[in-house]
Amino acid sequence: MDLRRWLWNEKGNVLLFTTVLVVPLMIIFGGLALDLAHLGTADDELQRSLDAAALAGAGKLGYDSSVWDAARLSAQSYASLNPVRLAWDTGYAANRNSASVNLALNGTGTAGNAPNGNIVLGHWDGAGFTPYPAAAENTVNAVLCRYQTTIPMTFLGLLGFATLPVSGQAIAWATQPVTPPVNECVFPIALSSCFFGGSTSAGCGATVTFISSSGGSAVGGNTAAWASIVPGQAANDANILAQVKAAAGGACSGALLSTGNNEPVNNGQLNNVVNWLTGNDPNAFPAKYAASPQLVVKKADGTDAYRGKGWEVYVPVIDTGGGCPPAAINGSPPIVGWTRMVITQVQGKNGQCAVANHWSGNPWDAHCFASKNGTATNLPPGGAGQTGIFGYYDCKYSPAPPSTIVGPITATARLRLVQ
Numbered sequence: 001m002d003l004r005r006w007l008w009n010e011k012g013n014v015l016l017f018t019t020v021l022v023v024p025l026m027i028i029f030g031g032l033a034l035d036l037a038h039l040g041t042a043d044d045e046l047q048r049s050l051d052a053a054a055l056a057g058a059g060k061l062g063y064d065s066s067v068w069d070a071a072r073l074s075a076q077s078y079a080s081l082n083p084v085r086l087a088w089d090t091g092y093a094a095n096r097n098s099a100s101v102n103l104a105l106n107g108t109g110t111a112g113n114a115p116n117g118n119i120v121l122g123h124w125d126g127a128g129f130t131p132y133p134a135a136a137e138n139t140v141n142a143v144l145c146r147y148q149t150t151i152p153m154t155f156l157g158l159l160g161f162a163t164l165p166v167s168g169q170a171i172a173w174a175t176q177p178v179t180p181p182v183n184e185c186v187f188p189i190a191l192s193s194c195f196f197g198g199s200t201s202a203g204c205g206a207t208v209t210f211i212s213s214s215g216g217s218a219v220g221g222n223t224a225a226w227a228s229i230v231p232g233q234a235a236n237d238a239n240i241l242a243q244v245k246a247a248a249g250g251a252c253s254g255a256l257l258s259t260g261n262n263e264p265v266n267n268g269q270l271n272n273v274v275n276w277l278t279g280n281d282p283n284a285f286p287a288k289y290a291a292s293p294q295l296v297v298k299k300a301d302g303t304d305a306y307r308g309k310g311w312e313v314y315v316p317v318i319d320t321g322g323g324c325p326p327a328a329i330n331g332s333p334p335i336v337g338w339t340r341m342v343i344t345q346v347q348g349k350n351g352q353c354a355v356a357n358h359w360s361g362n363p364w365d366a367h368c369f370a371s372k373n374g375t376a377t378n379l380p381p382g383g384a385g386q387t388g389i390f391g392y393y394d395c396k397y398s399p400a401p402p403s404t405i406v407g408p409i410t411a412t413a414r415l416r417l418v419q
Helices: 002-007 013-058 065-080 237-248 271-277 285-291
Strands: 119-124 129-131 142-152 163-173 189-192 208-210 224-227 295-298 304-308 311-318 335-348 388-393
Touching: 013 065, 013 119, 013 142, 013 163, 065 119, 065 142, 129 142, 189 335, 224 311, 237 271, 271 335, 271 388, 285 311, 285 335, 295 335, 304 335
Parallel strands: 189 311
Antiparallel strands: 119 129, 119 142, 142 163, 189 224, 208 388, 295 304, 311 335, 335 388
16 A cells, blocks of 8 residues: 555656656757867857958059959958858867858959959948949959858767868958158149040150140140149249249148149249259259159059159049040039059250250150250250150049058958848
């Protein structure tokens, strides 16, 4: 009787049942927690890899597609240096249980920029990312890196989930100052934008011809004008001379004007400025030319537009309208960009060139007498009494000069945070 009562007594059965199940439940939930923690870690590691890749790529950018391949290779290299862990047991020992993040390259140059690729170059404006070619080539300032892979699961595998996907995306952009770099000498000449078609100059390979105050003169129309680079200063003889001397003396503090600002210009000859540039001052053009290393300016096809001595400066590009070459450049047109220019000759009055620079095919020798550093025996029609500046400029202008400093990671985020 006592034995039958004891066998049918249900008190304590729940406790016994719970005791039997609690251990396997703890193992199951612990395993699930480990798998999910592993997935989260892998996700963070993938994001770290993509952040590094995007920043490395952005650090190689300039406003020129010739650097795009270097940017892509840098992004690819940094991604592979930051692997994603596949298992917990042996960690990263010899990378046996980690996977490299292999960002695919879709090609070279501008053709290699598939908008859906692993590495995409484009323009970041703070509100979103626009890939090339939707973004103009000379506005490309950012690198987008994206990647997706799968991570093997342990306990979740028992439930049929052998792997789970992880993916990430990062966008890094290179900071762009709105004025030229502080170590560049900005010269008070502004180039006409009419010679730059899109991101390529129709005029590169030709010289800057700044010898006329009229678009219809016998010596041809200007491609440039004197331009004040100091806010509040008119582009008159005295102010421009002071600005030229400052640039020639090494007072290279960039320009206080920014892209979009209106810039006062002067289409006159400014004799005092030219007389100083052709003179014997230790900072004038003859001294600059004598001390110059070999400088190179390329044509659009990559061949030499100029290779020789000169004075390398940075100049603004101004909007002179659709006519090309422009008529007389007057008023205060807006700055649309900046470009490098190599001054190769300064022509004084009465057929005098400042230096003996006989670069093949140059236009200035014909404007100067053979006894005055040129090759002319007679000056061309309309050339008597003319002064001028000659030089070669880069085939592309940029909204602002490139920077080698990678910008802050405020633009580096997952897709949902930037678009």
